[in-house]
Amino acid sequence: MAAQMPPLHILRVLLLLVAASSGTASARRHVPPEAGPAGEQSNYLAPTCREHTASLTDFGGAGDGTTSNTAAFQKAVAHLSQYSGEGGGGSMLYVPAGKWLTAPFNLTSHFTLFLHADAVILASQDITEWPVIDPLPSYGRGRDHAGGRYTSLIAGSNLTDVVITGNNGTIDGQGATWWSKYKSGKLKYTRGYLIELMHSDTIFISNVTLLNSPAWNIHPVYSRNIVIQGVTILAPTKSPNTDGINPDSCSQVRIEDCYVVSGDDCVAIKSGWDEYGIAVGMPSEHIVVRRLTCVSPTSAVIALGSEMSGGISDVRAEDITAVGTESAVRIKTAVGRGAYVRDVYARRMTLIGMKRVFWMTGDYKSHPDDKYDPAAVPVVENISYQDVVATGVWKEAARMEGIQGAPFKGICMANVTAEMTKARKVSWNCADVEGVSADVTPAPCAPLQGAHGGACPFPTDKLAIDEVTVQRCSYTLPRAPAAAVPGTN
Numbered sequence: 001m002a003a004q005m006p007p008l009h010i011l012r013v014l015l016l017l018v019a020a021s022s023g024t025a026s027a028r029r030h031v032p033p034e035a036g037p038a039g040e041q042s043n044y045l046a047p048t049c050r051e052h053t054a055s056l057t058d059f060g061g062a063g064d065g066t067t068s069n070t071a072a073f074q075k076a077v078a079h080l081s082q083y084s085g086e087g088g089g090g091s092m093l094y095v096p097a098g099k100w101l102t103a104p105f106n107l108t109s110h111f112t113l114f115l116h117a118d119a120v121i122l123a124s125q126d127i128t129e130w131p132v133i134d135p136l137p138s139y140g141r142g143r144d145h146a147g148g149r150y151t152s153l154i155a156g157s158n159l160t161d162v163v164i165t166g167n168n169g170t171i172d173g174q175g176a177t178w179w180s181k182y183k184s185g186k187l188k189y190t191r192g193y194l195i196e197l198m199h200s201d202t203i204f205i206s207n208v209t210l211l212n213s214p215a216w217n218i219h220p221v222y223s224r225n226i227v228i229q230g231v232t233i234l235a236p237t238k239s240p241n242t243d244g245i246n247p248d249s250c251s252q253v254r255i256e257d258c259y260v261v262s263g264d265d266c267v268a269i270k271s272g273w274d275e276y277g278i279a280v281g282m283p284s285e286h287i288v289v290r291r292l293t294c295v296s297p298t299s300a301v302i303a304l305g306s307e308m309s310g311g312i313s314d315v316r317a318e319d320i321t322a323v324g325t326e327s328a329v330r331i332k333t334a335v336g337r338g339a340y341v342r343d344v345y346a347r348r349m350t351l352i353g354m355k356r357v358f359w360m361t362g363d364y365k366s367h368p369d370d371k372y373d374p375a376a377v378p379v380v381e382n383i384s385y386q387d388v389v390a391t392g393v394w395k396e397a398a399r400m401e402g403i404q405g406a407p408f409k410g411i412c413m414a415n416v417t418a419e420m421t422k423a424r425k426v427s428w429n430c431a432d433v434e435g436v437s438a439d440v441t442p443a444p445c446a447p448l449q450g451a452h453g454g455a456c457p458f459p460t461d462k463l464a465i466d467e468v469t470v471q472r473c474s475y476t477l478p479r480a481p482a483a484a485v486p487g488t489n
Helices: 008-020 070-083 174-182 275-282
Strands: 043-046 052-055 064-068 091-095 098-102 111-115 120-125 154-157 160-166 167-171 195-198 201-206 208-211 218-221 226-228 232-234 251-256 258-262 267-269 284-290 293-295 299-303 312-323 327-332 340-352 357-360 378-391 396-402 409-422 428-433 433-441 471-476
Touching: 043 160, 043 201, 052 070, 070 091, 070 098, 070 111, 111 167, 208 275, 267 284, 299 312, 299 340, 312 327, 327 340, 327 378, 357 378, 396 409
Parallel strands: 052 091, 064 098, 091 111, 098 120, 111 160, 120 167, 154 195, 160 201, 167 208, 195 218, 201 226, 208 232, 226 251, 232 258, 251 284, 258 293, 267 299, 284 312, 293 312, 299 327, 312 340, 327 357, 340 378, 357 396, 378 409, 396 428, 409 433
Antiparallel strands: 043 471
16 A cells, blocks of 8 residues: 655745755745735734724835835824724734834734735844833843843734734744844843734734744734734754744733744743842732644754743644644743643644653743742643544653652643654653553553543633634725825825
8 A cells, every 4th residue: 555645734844944944944835815906905814803994114114135124114003093093994004025124113903914915024133123122020131131121023012903914915023133143142131022912902913934043933912912923933943042933921811823933931930030020929820722833853843831930821732733842742840930730731733753752841941030039939730632543752751850859740641652763771751750541552651541431631612812803904005105104095
């Protein structure tokens, strides 16, 4: 019988992995644009439609790849913000085909940033154009360095109803300069991200490609009601800290149908760092990750922590694919973090060419300073894995290391297979963990061999964020730029 072809989504990931070996990532070929000539109506999907539309060219934008469009973006958002209030109808900024060089800029409320299929927003490589802002209160300092941090390319704070979407246009962070300066110790402040939205409610990011971020790609923080859908994130697999999607002290988050090739965790759920995160006390909770495809040879498909001092709970992951990745689900914490990681559920995972399948670390050696409380011991409990198939596992099936005197409890595994590339005397390495298992191959370590009924829990209730739906929105571009005041429809 002829050999069965791998699923299409796995073939796609293999192609992405080959592309990721280059110095910088390149965007895949775009689908044909939906937008027609000026004056013709086009459609897109979003939770909320807008009454007013303007093009970046209305504000002096030039898509030649060399002219700075910072002022154009700033003027456009400032003008369109007049529609952000109650009864204003909301607004959309259309970014046409072209290469639009810009320094960081902020968004406004009831606002859509829409990228044409052949639009590329290029981040300025002039670091002096990136303002330095205060560190996050829940971190106490920058993640790379003590002190402040560079702002993110596309940012906003205290916003409501923000959409970033398009016909799969591209946001390119041109991160190689940042990576080089970071590795050589030439940066004084922490690198900025591609997208960071703070203290915001109702965020929708879809159908865009993110390339070569200086560090993390998408970072919603202190926010709620977030959907990230159909996003492609590409960075070289050796690029430093280019995490894909990092919800941080956020609740009601839905991540689905995303493809991530990264130099760090594809998804990392966080909630603050040591005493600073404990003081803010804002957890990440009610998060669902579906149909994620990940390539990250040195990191995890989904990580919880290590910054988790506000707590992490009710995380649901299902229908996950990973190729050539270090681990599937990784929990990272340490004495001094405090808080908890609990009620984490993962099922239906297909893993190919993994270093290991599961990884828990209770002694993650990373602290913002020496002021953390050694009595702040995190609680890790109720972690479930079911229906996991891993092939080509080359290091070990799992490394599960809790905290002495505070073991990680309530671990459940069912119907898990880790096919090793070669037989090993010890395929599970465990310490300070407790749990149950059924139909797990190779057999887990003794502390995880407690008997149970053959199925691990997975919530059956529906999260509120799953109730968010999209509608077909239409927009019409002006036939010509407005003569006096930048125009809107």
